[in-house]
Amino acid sequence: MSDTVYIQPIGLAASPQSEEGDCIRLAGGMVYAHRFVVLVRRDGEIVERWRATRDTIDDVMARLPDELAADAEAQWTNLTLAHPPLELGGRTVRLDQPQVMGILNVTPDSFSDGGQFLDNPEAGRQHAAAMLEAGASLVDIGGESTRPGAPATWEGDEISRVVPAVEYCAGMGAAISIDTRRAAVMEAALDAGAHVVNDVSGLRFDPRSAELCAARGCPVVLMHAPGKGEDPHADGNYANVVLDVFDWLARARDRAVSTGISRAKIVLDPGIGFGKSLAENLALINALPMFHALGQPLLLGASRKRMIGALSKEAPVDARLGGSIALSVAGMNAGVQLVRVHDVAETVQARDVWRGLRDAALTDFSMLPED
Structure with a gap:
């Protein structure tokens, strides 16, 4: 049995102030994300789905089993990663x-x-x-x-x-x-x-x-x-x-x-x-x-x-x-x-x-x- 985790932005914002700062700048670009879902997939099927915002993502991450935590943290970091030219x-x-x-x-x-x-x-x-x-x-x-x-x-x-x-x-x-x-x-x-x-x-x-x-x-x-x-x-x-x-x-x-x-x-x-x-x-x-x-x-x-x-x-x-x-x-x-x-x-x-x-x-x- 193999589990994988995914973080999907599901709510985009025109600006950070429109969500009173509760959002991230997506990939260092001109788009902001406010709401997310964290998905756990097991043998091809989605078995868990939690909604989160930037301010509540840590609470959702804490629900993940240890073997998925590192990958989830890496994905969360990647979502805000600004890419060099x-x-x-x-x-x-x-x-x-x-x-x-x-x-x-x-x-x-x-x-x-x-x-x-x-x-x-x-x-x-x-x-x-x-x-x-x-x-x-x-x-x-x-x-x-x-x-x-x-x-x-x-x-x-x-x-x-x-x-x-x-x-x-x-x-x-x-x-x-x-x-x-x-x-x-x-x-x-x-x-x-x-x-x-x-x-x-x-x-x-x-x-x-x-x-x-x-x-x-x-x-x-x-x-x-x-x-x-x-x-x-x-x-x-x-x-x-x-x-x-x-x-x-x-x-x-x-x-x-x-x-x-x-x-x-x-x-x-x-x-x-x-x-x-x-x-x-x-x-x-x-x-x-x-x-x-x-x-x-x-x-x-x-x-x-x-x-x-x-x-x-x-x-x-x-x-x-x-x-x-x-x-x-x-x-x-x-x-x-x-x-x-x-x-x-x-x-x-x-x-x-x-x-x-x-x-x-x-x-x-x-x-x-x-x-």
């Missing part, structure tokens, strides 16, 4: 507010842009420049489609696709992420000027990946996908999708650290759309604040995904801007540090308005004047 070449990406990662696909079969940047490097260069000018903090370059049913890509083809894109983005001074599962592609991209490895397999697909990232000292994004082999969408069976993904990401984080990757360079991604149903994707997005308890910055990649079409009369990929913005803002409201999007200018505008509202909320009009 990512130093990416000549660029500094702060993690105390949401940052926008722009997508540049150089594939023949991307679900969103149909390969328009693969054989036209000038178009890719212009697109990257436009994203950076619009306010993208990073450009995420991918040379393999990981949509459901996509054919496997030979690593030689993937390298020939991404390296020119990395080079022209590096020439612009961009902070660059390489979206790949293959160590050879990671290495070629890093050599060409990339700074971050974004692996949808969580460094499981290629056994050399973790060692390579540790040796290069680069930040890594570990994404949850249930499939370990060629199909990342395979084997998506969950007893409780939120808690199962939470546990999976904790193990991925610990595996990465065991290979020599610094915890300060690990970002976690719950993998929206990868081997998950609509209901499971919605559950994960609603539970995003809990994932701060893992102690790492979070990335949300939901732009133009199938779930948006499913919720909007089967809107095609090129008509999912509104849903993409809604999901990005949901991530910001949950304290997510990075949102990965196709529509950079619109998302940056939404982020800036969101940030203005957050700043304004720190001056609470309803407070009584001090004597």
